Amino acid sequence: MSAPFEVRSVDVLIIGAGPAGLSAATRLRRLGVADVMVVERETIGGGIPRHCGHPPFGMREFGLILSGPAYARRLVERAVEAGVELQLGCTVVSIDYTGDLIVRCVTPRGPLSVMAKRVIVATGVREKPRAARLITGERPLGILNTGALQEYVYLQHLVPFRRPLIVGTELVSLSSLLTCRKIGATPVAMIEARNRPTVRRPSMILPRLLGVPVHYETTIADIKGRPRVEAVTLRHSDGVLEEVTCDGVLFTGSFKPEASLARSIGLAIDAGTGGPVIDQFARTSEPRIFAAGNILHPVDTAGWSWREGRQVGGFVAEDLDGKLPKADRSIRLVPGPGIRYVVPQRLVAGGPGLKQLQMRAIDEVSGTLVSSSRGITIRKQPLTSSPERRILAPLNGLCEADADVTIGLEDVVSSDAGNDQACV
Incomplete structure (x- = not known):
C-alpha cells in the first residue's frame, strides 16, 4: 500500500x-x-x-x-x-x-x-571534494572534508584518524585543528597552494601554537595506502617531491x-x-x-x-x-578586472534593499575600485583585499543608473592584504 x-x-x-x-x-x-x-x-x-x-x-x-x-x-x-x-x-x-x-x-x-x-x-x-580537486592516487579510507570530520566527531563520536594532513588555510581549516585536538589527533602538517594563507596572517598563530608545520606553495602529488591512508607525496614550489607519513587527508574549504x-x-x-x-x-x-x-x-x-x-x-x-x-526591469552589475563576483547581480529601481554590495577579489590586490556605467565613472574607492575576503561597498548611487554597471579594479598592484574584511 x-x-x-x-x-x-x-x-x-x-x-x-x-x-x-x-x-x-x-x-x-x-x-x-x-x-x-x-x-x-x-x-x-x-x-x-x-x-x-x-x-x-x-x-x-x-x-x-x-x-x-x-x-x-x-x-x-x-x-x-x-x-x-x-x-x-x-x-x-x-x-x-x-x-x-x-x-x-x-x-x-x-x-x-x-x-x-x-x-x-x-x-x-x-566543500569541494577530492574528485573536484583533481587529486590523483589511491582511494583508501581516511580521506575526508571538514564537514564529514565534524559529523564523525561531534555527532557520531568517532575518531577517523590520528595523524592527518590538512589541505587549506581558510577559517574552516583552523576550525579543523580544534576538532583534531578534541579527539587527540595530531596533524602532521597543513599545506596551502598559494604563497600566503587565506585567513589573516595573525590567525596562523594557531597551528604554530599547536605544533603543526605549515607549508606554502605546496600541493598533493599522490596519495598512498591500502586499506587506509599511509602516506602522501607533496610537491613543493621548487618541484621537489616529499613523502609524508600520515593516516588521513583532510580537504578543507574551497566552498x-x-x-x-x-x-x-x-x-x-x-x-x-x-x-x-x-x-x-x-x-x-x-x-x-x-x-x-x-x-x-x-x-x-x-x-x-x-x-x-x-x-x-x-x-x-x-x-x-x-x-x-x-x-x-533591471540593470546588471558586472564584475570587472580583478573582481570574481558581485552580489546582488541585478538592480531594480525603487530602493537599496540589501544596501551593500558584496564582492570577492580574484587575487591579492591593492588598487582603486571603480563603478562605471556607459563609460562614465559613478564612484571610485581605494581597495586592498585578498581572495576569500569579504568586500563590501554601498549600493547608494548605483540604483539610479539606467544601464549596466561594471565594477572592477584599476591601478592594481600586488598586495599582502591583512584585513579579514574590506569595506570601501
Missing part, C-alpha cells in the same frame, strides 16, 4: 534550516506572516554550526558565546517559539512555478506537496553553493558565485523565489548568514504586502 500524498498550503516555504533559513522564518513570523514552514533534509535543524563543537557562535544573535551545537539549538528553539513549522528529514525534489508555486518533497511519512505564496532557498554551501535544486528548476545561476542571480531584494530570476545565506556567496560566517536571512525575511514580508518594486 502506497504512502498517503499530503497536500499543504503556506504563506512562505523556506528550504534549509541553517542560520539564514531559520532567521528568515523567525523574522517572518514576528512580522505577522501567519503560515511559515521550514523544510530541512537533515533530521536535526541548525545547519553547519551543529557540527562545530567549539565557540565562538551567537554574539550577534544572542549576546552570548556559544558552541556550534548550542547555537544551532537556540536558532531552532527561537523559530519554533515564534510559531514556525519545522519539517525535518524532508527533501525537496522539485519546484513548479509555471503557475502557482508548488514545492514537491519526500518525507519519512510519504510525499508532501506544498503550495506557497513565496519560497526562500537557503540551502547553504558544500561551493549547494545550488543543485536552484539549477534543476531553471533559476538563473551566476558564473562567479555558482549560486542564484538575485536583485537587491534577494529575488531570483523567478521573483516569487528568494535566496539567502551562503548559497549566494561562498562562504561567510553563521552570524553573517543569520543577519542576511533576517533581512530577506523582511523583504518577503514586504512583498506579500505588495510593497516591493516590480522585478520586471
Whole structure:
C-alpha cells in the first residue's frame, strides 16, 4: 500500500534550516506572516554550526558565546517559539512555478506537496571534494572534508584518524585543528597552494601554537595506502617531491553553493558565485523565489548568514504586502578586472534593499575600485583585499543608473592584504 500524498498550503516555504533559513522564518513570523514552514533534509535543524563543537557562535544573535551545537539549538528553539513549522528529514525534489508555486518533497511519512505564496532557498554551501580537486592516487579510507570530520566527531563520536594532513588555510581549516585536538589527533602538517594563507596572517598563530608545520606553495602529488591512508607525496614550489607519513587527508574549504535544486528548476545561476542571480531584494530570476545565506556567496560566517536571512525575511514580508518594486526591469552589475563576483547581480529601481554590495577579489590586490556605467565613472574607492575576503561597498548611487554597471579594479598592484574584511 502506497504512502498517503499530503497536500499543504503556506504563506512562505523556506528550504534549509541553517542560520539564514531559520532567521528568515523567525523574522517572518514576528512580522505577522501567519503560515511559515521550514523544510530541512537533515533530521536535526541548525545547519553547519551543529557540527562545530567549539565557540565562538551567537554574539550577534544572542549576546552570548556559544558552541556550534548550542547555537544551532537556540536558532531552532527561537523559530519554533515564534510559531514556525519545522519539517525535518524532508527533501525537496522539485519546484513548479509555471503557475502557482508548488514545492514537491519526500518525507519519512510519504510525499508532501506544498503550495506557497513565496519560497526562500537557503540551502547553504558544500566543500569541494577530492574528485573536484583533481587529486590523483589511491582511494583508501581516511580521506575526508571538514564537514564529514565534524559529523564523525561531534555527532557520531568517532575518531577517523590520528595523524592527518590538512589541505587549506581558510577559517574552516583552523576550525579543523580544534576538532583534531578534541579527539587527540595530531596533524602532521597543513599545506596551502598559494604563497600566503587565506585567513589573516595573525590567525596562523594557531597551528604554530599547536605544533603543526605549515607549508606554502605546496600541493598533493599522490596519495598512498591500502586499506587506509599511509602516506602522501607533496610537491613543493621548487618541484621537489616529499613523502609524508600520515593516516588521513583532510580537504578543507574551497566552498561551493549547494545550488543543485536552484539549477534543476531553471533559476538563473551566476558564473562567479555558482549560486542564484538575485536583485537587491534577494529575488531570483523567478521573483516569487528568494535566496539567502551562503548559497549566494561562498562562504561567510553563521552570524553573517543569520543577519542576511533576517533581512530577506523582511523583504518577503514586504512583498506579500505588495510593497516591493516590480522585478520586471533591471540593470546588471558586472564584475570587472580583478573582481570574481558581485552580489546582488541585478538592480531594480525603487530602493537599496540589501544596501551593500558584496564582492570577492580574484587575487591579492591593492588598487582603486571603480563603478562605471556607459563609460562614465559613478564612484571610485581605494581597495586592498585578498581572495576569500569579504568586500563590501554601498549600493547608494548605483540604483539610479539606467544601464549596466561594471565594477572592477584599476591601478592594481600586488598586495599582502591583512584585513579579514574590506569595506570601501
